[in-house]
Amino acid sequence: MTRFDTNKDGEIDQEEWESARLAAQLQAQQIYLERPVEQAVSIITKPDISQRPFIISVYPQKRLIKKYCQIAFSAFTLYLVLMGYIVWLMQTYH
Structure with a gap:
């Protein structure tokens, strides 16, 4: 002041x-x-463990994990629904 x-x-x-x-x-x-x-400093290297995917992304790892888990869950749910539908169709039209 x-x-x-x-x-x-x-x-x-x-x-x-x-x-x-x-x-x-x-x-x-x-x-x-x-x-x-x-x-x-940016260093991009292939992971030591070859079983892991090599993903370059602008998103954080936790966000990618969440995204791919949601996709896997959705695909599995769709698989179960389709298998149930196929079984139903086989029972109905057999």
Whole structure:
């Protein structure tokens, strides 16, 4: 408050607020520019265990696992329904 209250009235007016905002912006830019630039490192390797699928995805592993489990469950459910239908058809038209 004392740093930006130039007229010493105990309140920050619009001009003082803009001065404080500009100082904060300049300080943030200075801190950002002083940070060391980190190089992005990407390593893609085939898994050690050959039984595992080699999947490259932008999605996290947990999301992929959930997706493929849902697909497998849906396929199994469809299989059971179709097998039941085939058995019913065989019983009905035999």
